[in-house]
Amino acid sequence: DLVEGCEYEFRVMAENEIGTGDPSLPSKPILAKDPIGSTFDNYLFTYSLIVKPSPPVLPEAVDKTKDSVSLSWRVPRHDGKGKIFGYLIEYQKPGAIEWIQANESPESCPDTKFVVTNLPEGGEFRFRIMAVNAAGKSEPAYVKEPVKLLLDANMARDHLAMVGTDITLSATFKGMPIPTVSWKKNDGDVPAHCLIEVTASGSKLHIKKCTRADCGNYTITVQNAAGTKSNLFFFFLDKPGPPRNLKISEVTSESAYLTWQKPEDDGGAVISHYVVQKKDVAAENWTVSNPQCHVTGLVEGKTYRFRVKSQNAIGISRPDTIDVKLIEGLVVKAGSTVVLPAVMHGIPAPTAKWQSEGNELKTEGKCKIVTEGNSTVLTISECVRTDSGEYGLTVANPAGSKSVALHVTV
Missing domain, CATH: 2.60.40.10 (Immunoglobulins)
Structure with a gap:
């Protein structure tokens, strides 16, 4: 686009998605003309120098x-x-x-x-x-x-969704003449609450606030004179239920074994694994344990709460929970004083009852029991060998009762 015989100066500016930068210094003036070759035998030859083209x-x-x-x-x-x-x-x-x-x-x-x-x-x-x-x-x-690239009508996709959310199944297609479209659920008609939208290039099936009843296989069939194509959609619709019958066994001073049964409801998807958590009852936060039944690394004498959750592709279930106090053995010297403290929680405030070898203990002789608020303490002074044995504490309120035991060796 240059005019032959005119001089031009050039400068360059860089450009990106944000905008154009400052220009470079201008070039030296250049005269616009075609290159001219040398003379030969009194003839003048003119030629053009071919260079690479500019980009498309x-x-x-x-x-x-x-x-x-x-x-x-x-x-x-x-x-x-x-x-x-x-x-x-x-x-x-x-x-x-x-x-x-x-x-x-x-x-x-x-x-x-x-x-x-x-x-x-x-x-x-x-x-x-x-x-x-x-x-x-x-x-x-x-x-x-x-x-x-487009997802064509003959390509399947899996849909995962949670109960109560809105679902849209969609497919894009091309064809001449414009194809007809039909949707099926489990080889039958789709439910009346499903909204079907069809355009010249695709179709969508909308499900508002889906429920477990909406789970299934949805098939779209696209057909014209050139042939038929179908697409199969699957989707699963809920978190699993909590594991059942959580039990604890083989409790020692450092570990415990947990067992449970699979949830009644898997949420429509395979249970991928379980999450085991533990918490000291005096702490606020739960910590995740290894996803195994054998839980270790516990502190002797503390009461722990365990819970187990099941998980599938949608999410994690509600927990199943159990409390346990680790068994600890207490060894004391004869003539010393034994102090057994305990903390109680409950609404209304529970009552406390101490026992030894099945007999209820009261404040008399060497035994002293002090119960205030949410704590109770059993003190045995000047203990002797006959004071060895199993000591138990039962706390109760109208909601129920719970017992723990401790073996004392003098």
Whole structure:
């Protein structure tokens, strides 16, 4: 677009998605004219120097299917003073370094459009285009955004959702003539509360506030004179129920074994694993234990609360919970004083009853029992060998009772 015989100065500005930067310093003035060769035998020869063309202009993806992309662009602003033989098209997978050539030669794409076929279905790709003349190929022009291929009507997807949420099953299709669309649930009609939306390029099935009854296999059938395609959707709809019958056994001063039964309701999906948690009753936070039945690393003499949750692809269930006080053995010297403290929790406040070898203990002789608020303490002074044995504490209120025991050796 230069005018022959005029002088021009040039400067360059860099541009990115944010905007255009400051210009460079201007070049020296350049006179616009064709190069002229030398004289030979009183003849003057004029020739043009062919250079590589500039990149194609405004490349874009104008159409796409599950395994192809249609590209278009405009001719380069400058042909390099030579004929454009054609164009080379390349594509690249996200994260890859190498570019893959889509056409064999520039001559196979003489026009400003090309369809890249046989791409991996449903993938995402970047594209670039180069113009070619006798001097070589231009710098590449890139399609601005990566192109995500369409999910065609014959490709299945799994849907996972929670009860009470809105679900949309969708499929995109192409066909001439425009196809007819039908939806089925478990080989029957879809429920009346399902809303079906159909356009020239796709269909959607909407389910508002889904329930467990909506779980199932949904099939979309797309049909025209060219044939029929179907797509099968699966979805599961809830967290599992809590594990059942949580029990504790083989309690020692450092560990305990937990057993439970699988939940009655798996939420419509396979139980992937269980989460075991423990908490000191005096602490506020639960800690996650190893997902095994044998829990170790406990502190002797403390009361722990255990709970187990089941988990599937949707989420984690409510917990099943149990309390336990670790068994501890207490060894004391004869003549010393034994102090057995305990903390009680309950509404209304529970009562406390101490026993030894099945007999209720009261404040008399060497024994002293002090119960205040949520604590109770049994003190045995000047203990002797006959004071050895099993000491138990039972706390009770109208909601129930609970007992713990401790063995004392003098």
